[in-house]
Amino acid sequence: MAWRFRLAPEKTNVDFFKYQWLTFGGSMMLTVVAIVAWAVMGLNFGIDFRGGTTIRTEASEPVNVAAYREALTALDLGDVAITEVFDPSFAENQFVAQVRISPQDGQEAVTPETILLVEEQLRTIAPSITFPSVESVGPKVSGELIWKAIAAMVAASLGIMVYIWLRFEWQYALGSVIALIHDIFITIGVFAIFQLKFDLTIVAALLTILGYSINDTVVVFDRLRENLLKYKTMPLRDVMNLSVNETLSRTLMTSVTTLVALGAMLIYGGDVIRGFAFAIFFGVVLGTYSSVFVAKNLVLFIGLDRGDKPKAPGKSEFSNVEA
Amino acid sequence: MKPLALWKRVLILLVCAWGLIGAAPNLFYGQVERHNDAAAAIEAAGGTASPEQTAALAEWPEFLPSSLVNLGLDLRGGAHLLAEVSVEDVYKTRIDAMWPEVRDVLRDLRDQVGSIRRAPSPDGVLRVTISNPAGMAAALEAVRGLGSSVVTLTGVGQSTIEVTAEGEDIVVQLSEAEKQATDDRTLQQSLEIIRRRVDEVGTREPTIQRQGENRILIQVPGIGSAAELKALIGTTAQLTFNAVVSRTTDVGADPGPRNRLLPSIDEQGVYYIVEETPVVSGEELVDAQPSFDQNGRPAVSFRFDTTGARKFGDYTAANIGAPFAIILDDEVISAPVIQSHIPGGSGIITGSFSVEDSTQLAVLLRAGALPAKMDFLEERTIGPELGADSIEAGKVAAMVAGVAVAVYMVASYGLFGLFANIALGINIALIFAALSAVGGTLTLPGIAGIVLTIGMAVDANVLVFERIREELRVNKSPARAIELGYERALSAIIDANITTFITATVLFTVGAGPVRGFAITLGIGIITSVFTALFVTRVIVEIWYRWRKPATVAV
Numbered sequence: 001m002a003w004r005f006r007l008a009p010e011k012t013n014v015d016f017f018k019y020q021w022l023t024f025g026g027s028m029m030l031t032v033v034a035i036v037a038w039a040v041m042g043l044n045f046g047i048d049f050r051g052g053t054t055i056r057t058e059a060s061e062p063v064n065v066a067a068y069r070e071a072l073t074a075l076d077l078g079d080v081a082i083t084e085v086f087d088p089s090f091a092e093n094q095f096v097a098q099v100r101i102s103p104q105d106g107q108e109a110v111t112p113e114t115i116l117l118v119e120e121q122l123r124t125i126a127p128s129i130t131f132p133s134v135e136s137v138g139p140k141v142s143g144e145l146i147w148k149a150i151a152a153m154v155a156a157s158l159g160i161m162v163y164i165w166l167r168f169e170w171q172y173a174l175g176s177v178i179a180l181i182h183d184i185f186i187t188i189g190v191f192a193i194f195q196l197k198f199d200l201t202i203v204a205a206l207l208t209i210l211g212y213s214i215n216d217t218v219v220v221f222d223r224l225r226e227n228l229l230k231y232k233t234m235p236l237r238d239v240m241n242l243s244v245n246e247t248l249s250r251t252l253m254t255s256v257t258t259l260v261a262l263g264a265m266l267i268y269g270g271d272v273i274r275g276f277a278f279a280i281f282f283g284v285v286l287g288t289y290s291s292v293f294v295a296k297n298l299v300l301f302i303g304l305d306r307g308d309k310p311k312a313p314g315k316s317e318f319s320n321v322e323a
Numbered sequence: 324m325k326p327l328a329l330w331k332r333v334l335i336l337l338v339c340a341w342g343l344i345g346a347a348p349n350l351f352y353g354q355v356e357r358h359n360d361a362a363a364a365i366e367a368a369g370g371t372a373s374p375e376q377t378a379a380l381a382e383w384p385e386f387l388p389s390s391l392v393n394l395g396l397d398l399r400g401g402a403h404l405l406a407e408v409s410v411e412d413v414y415k416t417r418i419d420a421m422w423p424e425v426r427d428v429l430r431d432l433r434d435q436v437g438s439i440r441r442a443p444s445p446d447g448v449l450r451v452t453i454s455n456p457a458g459m460a461a462a463l464e465a466v467r468g469l470g471s472s473v474v475t476l477t478g479v480g481q482s483t484i485e486v487t488a489e490g491e492d493i494v495v496q497l498s499e500a501e502k503q504a505t506d507d508r509t510l511q512q513s514l515e516i517i518r519r520r521v522d523e524v525g526t527r528e529p530t531i532q533r534q535g536e537n538r539i540l541i542q543v544p545g546i547g548s549a550a551e552l553k554a555l556i557g558t559t560a561q562l563t564f565n566a567v568v569s570r571t572t573d574v575g576a577d578p579g580p581r582n583r584l585l586p587s588i589d590e591q592g593v594y595y596i597v598e599e600t601p602v603v604s605g606e607e608l609v610d611a612q613p614s615f616d617q618n619g620r621p622a623v624s625f626r627f628d629t630t631g632a633r634k635f636g637d638y639t640a641a642n643i644g645a646p647f648a649i650i651l652d653d654e655v656i657s658a659p660v661i662q663s664h665i666p667g668g669s670g671i672i673t674g675s676f677s678v679e680d681s682t683q684l685a686v687l688l689r690a691g692a693l694p695a696k697m698d699f700l701e702e703r704t705i706g707p708e709l710g711a712d713s714i715e716a717g718k719v720a721a722m723v724a725g726v727a728v729a730v731y732m733v734a735s736y737g738l739f740g741l742f743a744n745i746a747l748g749i750n751i752a753l754i755f756a757a758l759s760a761v762g763g764t765l766t767l768p769g770i771a772g773i774v775l776t777i778g779m780a781v782d783a784n785v786l787v788f789e790r791i792r793e794e795l796r797v798n799k800s801p802a803r804a805i806e807l808g809y810e811r812a813l814s815a816i817i818d819a820n821i822t823t824f825i826t827a828t829v830l831f832t833v834g835a836g837p838v839r840g841f842a843i844t845l846g847i848g849i850i851t852s853v854f855t856a857l858f859v860t861r862v863i864v865e866i867w868y869r870w871r872k873p874a875t876v877a878v
Contacts, residue, residue: 005734089716112550132706134549141405141700148833156829160822167818201768204830204838208775208845211826215819219786222815250789254782257731261724261778265771268723270716273767280775
């Protein structure tokens with residue numbers, strides 16, 4: 001066989017259950033940490049979910065956050081957040097900032113007059129300033145968007161669960177959905193801990209993670225199902241190990257190609273898409289881990305009914321009865 | 324190895340060819356776009372072309388396909404608005420308009436119901452107090468007679484109005500079925516009017532869609548800002564013809580109940596007190612044209628539909644010598660005195676117009692007024708430079724991803740990796756061809772979807788190749804191993820992709836805007852990658868195998 005670049009040896013025989021309590025504990029802990037972080041720190045919702053206005057500014061003068069803030073305080077717009085955006089793809093004299101204005105009382109979207117005032121104020125500080133994007137979402141829509149995002153996640157999980165249940169058995173469906181929840185919660189936890197902006201595109205990313213992770217899990221399950229028929233007397237745990245080992249090389253290959261592509265997106269995709277690319281990148285790593293260590297372990301815990309398993313030769317229901 | 328049937332191979336190659344040819348225009352986006360624009364302009368002009376248009380037309384050959392992937396707002400720049408139509412406004416107008424009719428039928432029953440008086444009531448509800456409650460039954464029946472049946476599929480047999488008695492009051496409001504029918508009409512009309520107004524500026528492919536019960540999504544590429552778009556659509560433009568009560572110069576004048584004080588557009592400091600309930604509203608106008616009055620001054624002539632004409636005719640007959648106000652956007656355009664009965668439903672608006680004014684007013688009237696007020700729930704402006712930057716970044720990322728994955732596949736699977744790469748190339752072409760064909764919109768997350776597809780598309784091939792390796796290890800003949808590899812990987816590939824497809828479907832259903840764009844590319848990407856991995860590489864492998872007849876296969 002010609003030379004081949006390999007991520008995993010030709011034939012592996014790793015015992016994936018050796019540290020099952022460690023991985024299980026680790027997963028549990030991370031999930032709990034993620035939920036706590038989410039509950040305590042909250043998510044840094046973008047305007048999609050909290051309403052308000054964001055204005056992206058671009059100028060050839062360096063961004064002076066304090067001066068920007070001072071200029072806008074005069075307008076009495078309530079809560080104003082200004083963050084400078086850094087990106088390696090920016091030109092030398094390209095300075096970008098994101099100005100976020102909280103929703104204004106009594107109006108759905110911010111009026112053009114208000115935006116014009118903001119733009120005028122900022123222009124006095126940075127004459128070269130331009131406004132490549134202005135987005136405004138009213139509180140009514142943002143509330144609905146949160147609800148829709150949650151509905152999407154639940155609907156997708158249910159859809160997947162039903163499909164796996166139909167194609168496999170309920171234990172697989174339960175195992176994979178818990179593994180999915182694990183992936184999603186930890187990813188959300190990371191967004192909470194680092195206070196990364198959480199908006200609609202991140203929901204799309206989470207759903208993609210859902211799709212990817214289940215994809216990975218199903219490949220393992222599919223092999224497991226095949227091997228269960230092939231090795232009818234082998235203990236469940238060993239069949240699982242065998243199945244994961246057999247598919248390991250594929251799992252790593254696919255994860256790496258996907259990560260390579262996402263890595264390119266993360267580095268070269270520009271700052272607008274970075275949060276989205278990051279969420280998927282992180283989720284793919286997590287999804288790969290969970291399909292190897294979480295989903296099937298859960299199936300093992302629940303146990304599979306291998307009713308069609310023939311009894312070992314020489315044994316019958318009475319074989320252990322002393323005659 | 325048993326080769327695929329000839330017709331299958333031909334079909335597969337045809338699909339590939341379609342993908343490559345269909346995707347090709349996107350490589351020459353600017354040229355093809357100019358060609359398409361010119362072709363559309365020439366067709367609109369009835370076949371006459373300017374020299375520039377002829378030149379633009381020649382930039383892309385006619386015989387090649389010219390469908391392009393739509394670029395989303397986040398890539399092209401433009402404005403996005405989500406408007407909520409206050410459908411309840413229309414209930415109020417409708418119910419208010421019923422008052423004269425209700426009054427008239429009850430008047431005819433005066434000996435049974437006694438005196439009648441309109442009682443205060445919330446918007447959209449008409450409350451009439453009668454002094455003799457004994458006649459309530461007769462009154463209810465008479466008022467119910469004013470309703471007609473609802474003309475929708477679901478509302479068949481139901482009356483348009485709901486009339487109930489509450490003590491001494493008769494309460495009239497629109498029935499649920501009629502409210503729904505009215506909402507539909509209001510939305511349809513708003514959509515149509517917005518479309519006409521946006522079309523006036525001749526921008527390319529605006530999206531104007533109804534969303535849910537009472538919302539309208541408007542996306543216009545290439546427009547400077549959402550504020551501009553809002554101004555173009557106009558938020559409250561309403562045309563009505565109302566009876567004038569009096570004329571005053573006092574801005575603080577009390578108009579009295581059910582009357583309104585409105586300024587005159589062309590007479591400084593003059594205000595009109597008009598009846599709140601219009602005689603005829605702009606919805607009943609069917610045509611408006613700039614013209615000249617008998618003195619040769621610019622004017623606008625107009626024509627009502629049948630119901631409008633009847634109402635207008637009755638009113639003018641009964642009110643000869645009285646002034647009559649034409650109101651646009653809460654301003655009185657003019658208040659001519661009714662000279663004579665106008666039976667035909669057409670008339671002429673005179674005022675101190677210039678020719679431009681009358682032309683513009685005619686356009687405004689023709690385009691119609693929005694039937695109800697709109698609130699803007701979401702406004703987004705994306706500058707074209709930002710979009711161009713994103714396209715550039717996306718291109719670079721896709722290229723780097725493609726090359727890295729290709730190199731990696733060859734390093735891992737050698738010749739078979741190369742086959743997978745050819746399939747990957749065809750896969751990307753198919754995605755673009757499919758997107759162009761269905762008129763899908765490419766958004767920034769959509770590009771991310773393609774990049775993700777590049778990474779994941781090889782997955783099916785990896786599954787097959789790994790399987791072939793396994794089969795080779797148990798010493799099957801190469802041909803048999805390849806065949807088994809494809810066969811045995813199938814169920815994993817199908818299951819894995821269907822589950823991902825489920826999430827893509829959910830994303831498409833609940834997502835809006837860019838998220839939906841991502842769902843489309845993801846969904847199409849799944850279908851095309853399964854196709855290329857299972858069929859395209861297989862055909863390539865078969866051709867290669869029969870050509871080289873290798874004794875051993877290295878995967």
